[in-house]
Amino acid sequence: MKNITVVLFTLLSLTLSAEASVSSVTAVPSKVTVLPTGGGVSVTWRVVHTISAPATTVTSSPSYDIIINGLTVLTVSKSLSRTTTPTVGVPETLTFSEVIPVSVTLAKQIAKGGNNARIQRIFNDGLGAGTGFAQLIAGGGASGALNINRIELSFENGGKTNVVGQNSDLRAVAEINFVSRGLLQAEWRVIDSPSIRGGQFERRLSQVRRQLSSSGNGRVRLVSPKLPTGTTGLHEVKLVLIDPQTQFTQPVLRYYVNPNSTPGLSRLSPLEAFRPVEGVPFNSNTVFDWHPVAGAAAYQIELFDLPGGKNPLNNLNAAPLIVSPFDTDAELVVGKIVPGTQTSSTFAGFAEKHLLHGSTYLWRIRAISSGGTVLAQSDFRKILYP
Known part of the structure; x- marks a missing residue:
């Protein structure tokens, strides 16, 4: 035994x-x-x-x-x-x-x-x-084949997600790191809301042909044509490299188009957010989770700079009436949009390069309908990036 x-x-x-x-x-x-x-x-x-x-x-x-x-x-x-x-x-x-x-x-x-x-x-x-x-x-100076090391996408305001009004002027920006020289060939592509739900059909917005050359580590900035904002709902935009080919996953930006309406006509419903709780430091694996909202096609997690004032949370949480992403004096630092089928998410690493160690930020979560309307949002809460 x-x-x-x-x-x-x-x-x-x-x-x-x-x-x-x-x-x-x-x-x-x-x-x-x-x-x-x-x-x-x-x-x-x-x-x-x-x-x-x-x-x-x-x-x-x-x-x-x-x-x-x-x-x-x-x-x-x-x-x-x-x-x-x-x-x-x-x-x-x-x-x-x-x-x-x-x-x-x-x-x-x-x-x-x-x-x-x-x-x-x-x-x-x-x-x-x-x-x-x-x-x-x-390598030998600017000789050799063109090699793309990195692509970073953002909107012109520096954000990674955006919610805009119908027929707004919106453009994406690609920051590309490369070495050597050669012809860059790429396409700006967009996926509209019905295609996202029914099969990811991409359509081309424009072609890019740019001769690049650098004796060291080069960098080039490409601006997209005006992005489609006439149709409400979710859209995706990306820069697809045709030549040279890359071995890394190319990034995608998401944005919502709100129908034109007069803001402030009705108060937003409250959204109940569970985590992270006050005092938990932020990192790439910090979990944000919340109670589902009926009719939500997507949720947007937003991190803002802490604005001035002795009681910023009291002011920010007083009257959530306006449904644009700029309904506060606090500056949006980074955001992430997740499908409406999810009720939790992390930032998975991409947020840290936009944050400063030792700084306190505000965060909230917003529920968005398939037509781009903000249905509900949580109160602002503080979180520290140690």
Whole structure:
């Protein structure tokens, strides 16, 4: 009986300890160009891991190595870390983006190594580790094929989501990071509300052809044509790269078009938000959840700068009558639109680059109908970005 107890205890211990495992680490792009003058190279690491028992895991990498011809020539202590609570048995993908500086001396070493150089990172979630590599290719000034490293989309006001009136003037902006030179070919595309519900039919707004050239890390800003705002409801817009092709997921912006009406004719219904509670610090995995609103086709989570005044919450929550996103003196910093079938969401990492550490922000949630009308909104609450 004693032996059976020992065996059961051992099996139970093994089961409880096998909570997480890193299955893959992928670098995007897998090859990055290093110029003779050095500079920074941008790399995004995609880490996939799975838990087999409920647990909060910390997935991290304390440093990276530069390896040339099989020898480690440089180790840099630079921690990347993320704390999450994944769904049991469902692979979770975490992304970590960084810019790695390359000195002129290191650039020369990479060139002499015959392109047999790489960046290496090892990610560990506590019980399992995975290793990822990005190959370093020696470039020659502005020569070589055009390579797009990153695309960031926003509206002209800097927001990631927007709610506008019918027939408003609205445009999107693409910030593109690239190296080397070549012809950029792309298309601005939009998906209208009926297509979003019934099959994601994209239509082209305009073509983009731009000759790009840079002896270092280049950057170009592209502005879209006027976006369609004649039809109320949800719309999506994106810049689709035709050439050169990329290995990363291209971003999408969402906006709502409200029907033209006189604001303030009726008071908005209150929306009950549950989390985050006061005092919980904000991070990419902070969960926002709320009570569903009848007729909501989407919900918009908004973070605002804290305005001046001794009692800003009293003023902001006094009379929620106006249904535009600019019904307050507080400046909208970042927002996210989620489908009406959801009643919880996180910002999943993209919000942090718009926030300042140690700052307090206000947040609220709004329910929006399929016609773009704001149905209800929650009171403003404070949250700290530590």
